[in-house]
Amino acid sequence: MKNFSFSKYKKGIIKIEIKSIMPEKFINLLWKNNVNLRNINKKDITTVHFDSNLKDYSTISEIAKKTGTRIIILNRRGISFFILKTKKRQTLIIGAILFAAIIYYLSNFIWRINIETEKNISPYEIRSQLKNLGIRSGIYKDKIDVYKLEEKLVMENSDIMWVRARIEGTSLNIKLAERQGPPEVENENTPSNIVANKDGEIVRVYSKAGTAVVKNGDIVKKGDVLVKGEQGAEGKTYLVHAEADVIARTFYEEVAYVNTVIKEKKRTGNEEKEIYVNLFGKNIFIKKAKNKFKIYDKVEANKFFIKENIYYELEEKTKKLDEKEIIDAVSKELLDNIIVKLDKSVRIVDKVIDSKFEEDKYKVRVVLIVEENIAESKKLENNTESNENIKTN
Numbered sequence: 001m002k003n004f005s006f007s008k009y010k011k012g013i014i015k016i017e018i019k020s021i022m023p024e025k026f027i028n029l030l031w032k033n034n035v036n037l038r039n040i041n042k043k044d045i046t047t048v049h050f051d052s053n054l055k056d057y058s059t060i061s062e063i064a065k066k067t068g069t070r071i072i073i074l075n076r077r078g079i080s081f082f083i084l085k086t087k088k089r090q091t092l093i094i095g096a097i098l099f100a101a102i103i104y105y106l107s108n109f110i111w112r113i114n115i116e117t118e119k120n121i122s123p124y125e126i127r128s129q130l131k132n133l134g135i136r137s138g139i140y141k142d143k144i145d146v147y148k149l150e151e152k153l154v155m156e157n158s159d160i161m162w163v164r165a166r167i168e169g170t171s172l173n174i175k176l177a178e179r180q181g182p183p184e185v186e187n188e189n190t191p192s193n194i195v196a197n198k199d200g201e202i203v204r205v206y207s208k209a210g211t212a213v214v215k216n217g218d219i220v221k222k223g224d225v226l227v228k229g230e231q232g233a234e235g236k237t238y239l240v241h242a243e244a245d246v247i248a249r250t251f252y253e254e255v256a257y258v259n260t261v262i263k264e265k266k267r268t269g270n271e272e273k274e275i276y277v278n279l280f281g282k283n284i285f286i287k288k289a290k291n292k293f294k295i296y297d298k299v300e301a302n303k304f305f306i307k308e309n310i311y312y313e314l315e316e317k318t319k320k321l322d323e324k325e326i327i328d329a330v331s332k333e334l335l336d337n338i339i340v341k342l343d344k345s346v347r348i349v350d351k352v353i354d355s356k357f358e359e360d361k362y363k364v365r366v367v368l369i370v371e372e373n374i375a376e377s378k379k380l381e382n383n384t385e386s387n388e389n390i391k392t393n
Contacts, residue, residue, distance in 0.1 A: 012053065012054030012055070012076070012077075012078040012079070013051055013052070013053060013054065013076070013077050013078045014051070014052060014053075014054055014057060014073055014075070014076050015039075015049065015050075015051050015073070015074040015075035015076075016049070016050060016051075016052060016060065016071055016072065016073055016074065017043075017047065017048070017049050017071070017072040017073075017074050018047070018048050018050075018064070018069050018070065018071050018072075019046050019047050019069065019070040019071075019072075020046060020048075020067065020068070020069040020070070021046060023042070023046060023047070023048045023069075025067070026048075026063065026064070026067055026069050027040070027048065027050070029063050029067065030059070030060060030063060033059050033063065035052060035056045035059055035060060036052065036053055036056065037050045037051070037052055038050065038051040038052070039051045049074065054076075054078065103277055103279065103305045104305060106170075106279065106280075107169075107170055107305050108140060108141055108142075109138055109139065109140055109141065109170065110135075110137060110138070110139050110140075110141060110144065110167070110170060110171070110172045111137055111138065111170045111171070111280060111281065112137065112170060112171040112172070112281065113127065113130065113135070113136075113137060113171070113172045113174070114171055114172070114173045114174065115127060115174045115176075116173075116174065116175040116176070117176055117178070118176070118177065118178045119178065120159060120178055121157070121159055121160065121176065121178055125157075126153070126157075126174065126176070129153060129156060129157065130174075133149065133152055135149065135172070141167055144167065144172065146165040146166060146167060149163075149165045150162075150163045150164065150165050153165075153174075153176070158179070159178055159179055160176050160177070160178065160179065161176075161177045161178060161179045161180075162176065162177050163175070163176045163177075164176070170278075189241055190241055190379055190380075191229045191230075191239035191240060191241060191379070191380045192229045192241050192242055192377050192378055192379045192380055193210070193225045193226075193227065193228055193229045193242055193377075193378050193380065194210060194225070194226045194227035194229075194242045194243075194244045194246065194375045194376065194377060194378070195223055195224060195225050195226060195375075195376050195377075195378045196220045196221065196222055196223065196224045196226055196246070196248070196374045196375075196376070197222065197374050197375070197376040198222050198250055198374055199219075199220065199221050199222055199250065199251075200219075200220060200248030200249055200250040200251075200374050201217065201218070201219055201220075201248055201249040201250075202214050202215065202216055202217060202218040202219075202220060202226075202246065202247075202248050203216060203247045203248055203249055203371055204216065204246075204247040205226070205227070205244060205245075205246050205247075206244060206245040206246075206247075207227050207242075207243070207244040208243040208244060209231070209240050209241060209242055209243040209244075210227040210228055210229050210230065210231065210240055210241075210242030210243065210244060211227065211228045211230055211231060212226065212227050212228075212244065213225060213226065213227065213228055214226050214246070220248065220374075226244065226246045226374075226375060227242045227244040227246070227375070228242065229241065229242040229380055239380065241377075242377070243377075244375055245373050245375055246373060246374055246375040247371055247372070247373055247374075248371070248372065248373075248374045249349065249369060249370070249371055250369075250370055250371075250372055250374065251367055251368070251369055251370075252338045252341075252342075252367070252368045252370065253365065253366070253367045253368075254334040254335075254337055254338055254365075254366050255334075255363065255364070255365050255366075256330050256333075256334055256363075256364050257358075257361045257362070257363055257364075258326055258327070258330050258361060258362050258364060259360070259361055259362075260320060260322075260323050260326055260362060261318060261319070261320050262318075262319055263316045263317065263318055263319070264316070264317050264318075264319050265295065265297075265314040265315070265316055265317075266314065266315060266317065267297065267312045267313065267314055268313045268314065268315050269313075270293070270312075270313040271310060271311060271312050271313065272289040272290065272291055272293070272310075272311045273287070273289060273308060273309070273310050273311070274287055274288050274289035274291075274308070274309045274311075275287040275306060275307070275308050276306075276307055276308075276309075277305055277306055277307065278305075278307060283307075286306075289309065289311055291311050293311060293313040293314070295313070295314040295315065295316065296311045296312060296313055296314055297311070297312040297314055298310070298311055298312075299312065323362070326362075327355050327362060327364055330364045331353045331355075331364055331366050334364065334366040335351065335353075335366055335368065338366065338368045339368070342370065342372075343372065345372065345373065346370045346371070346372040347370060347371045347372070348368060348369075348370050349369045349370055349371055350368075350369040351366065351367065351368050351369065352365075352366070352367040352369070353365070353366050353367075
């Protein structure tokens with residue numbers, strides 16, 4: 001520490017080791033020169049450790065030279081040394097502050113526009129509309145009123161039913177729903193047959209108009225004619241719009257394969273972390289993780305504009321499940337999957353559950369037997385249409 005003034009650094013403390021033939025004499029000389037010593041600890045005959053103020057270092061150094069004592073600084077602490085380190089790292093700190101300021105400034109702009117449409121409207125069409133409204137990449141966030149933007153998009157495009165626009169980070173996300181025309185309504189006077197909309201066994205037929213061609217107990221396939229769209233005596237028939245409810249017994253089946261031996265993943269406690277910022281769609285890493293884990297769980301965390309990826313190491317352990325419990329749970333799930341798809345008018349008659357071991361898994365099969373209306377109206381293409389699909393007795 002040549003040509004350095006210690007007088008202004010009064011709060012700095014240094015831990016010094018001295019090596020001298022007569023260390024007691026050296027310490028007495030320091031006291032006579034008003035050097036404040038603390039925590040004096042004699043290590044051996046020639047070695048002594050003590051704490052002193054940084055401002056007294058020049059005095060200690062001069063006395064050491066006169067007495068031939070060797071001094072070693074073991075530790076430094078205090079605000080003085082923090083100031084010294086800060087001065088040395090001033091450029092790095094200023095650079096970090098400027099970098100953070102630039103990232104913060106850039107985070108106030110929209111750099112990406114994500115558009116989610118349906119079938120008929122293309123994202124390019126919406127992007128063109130946004131350009132006409134002055135919305136494009138690089139625009140300042142405060143210039144965008146998402147609620148007014150939603151109204152303008154709907155007003156300018158008659159094919160749009162509603163729009164949802166939201167700013168998330170540096171992205172503008174737009175999702176829209178398209179207008180759909182009303183379904184075609186079939187005229188009740190249009191000649192039509194009643195056909196089966198699925199396979200089943202006929203239970204009951206309630207015909208309001210038309211001639212039934214099936215009876216209780218008949219097995220029908222999807223598309224078979226159940227009620228002809230005609231009435232009258234043989235030779236004097238006329239076409240009508242058939243109306244009927246045809247109740248049939250149908251079957252719904254679900255199959256699943258399950259393991260009774262599973263592998264569980266648990267965290268070992270080891271983890272690695274990487275820190276980065278996303279700038280113009282590119283990740284700039286401040287700290288990069290090596291991630292040598294074979295199996296790991298990745299967790300993403302966002303802290304303002306700084307992002308983190310944390311990798312937790314996992315280990316696999318084999319666990320054997322109770323066969324009856326797992327089969328019962330899977331069969332219940334399969335039943336729920338079937339029932340949730342059924343119409344409220346459907347009546348459940350019976351259910352069949354069976355399971356068998358195949359290779360290294362259990363095959364769980366669930367069959368739900370129900371009674372439901374399978375009647376579906378099908379318009380006749382012309383008055384002379386042949387009834388090729390009519391169920392014959």
